Amino acid sequence: MPKEAPVTQQRQLRTASIFRNGRNQAVRIPVEFELPGDEVTIEQDGDALIIRPRTAPAKTFAELLGSWEAFPEFPDVDDSSLPPDIPRIPLE
16 A cells, blocks of 8 residues: 655645625635745636735746857767658649
C-alpha cells in the first residue's frame, strides 16, 4: 500500500464577510489568509470558489526569442546523412 504524502500545511477555516463594491461582490479576506501580490485568479468548482495568487504571465514568443543567445556559427551539415530526394506526386 503506497504511503500518503505528509501534510505540510493544515487547512484553516474562518468565516469572512462579503459585500458589494459597485456592481461586484467582494470578500473581506482575514489578515491570516493574506495573499502576495495585487492580483488573484478565481476558479469556480461547483459551488466553491478557489482563489490563488496570480503568477507572472508566460513570456511572449518575442520575449523568448530576445532572451536566447545567438548561435556562434551555423553548424555544418553532412549531406551524406540526408535521405535521397523524394519524387513529387502530382495532386489531382
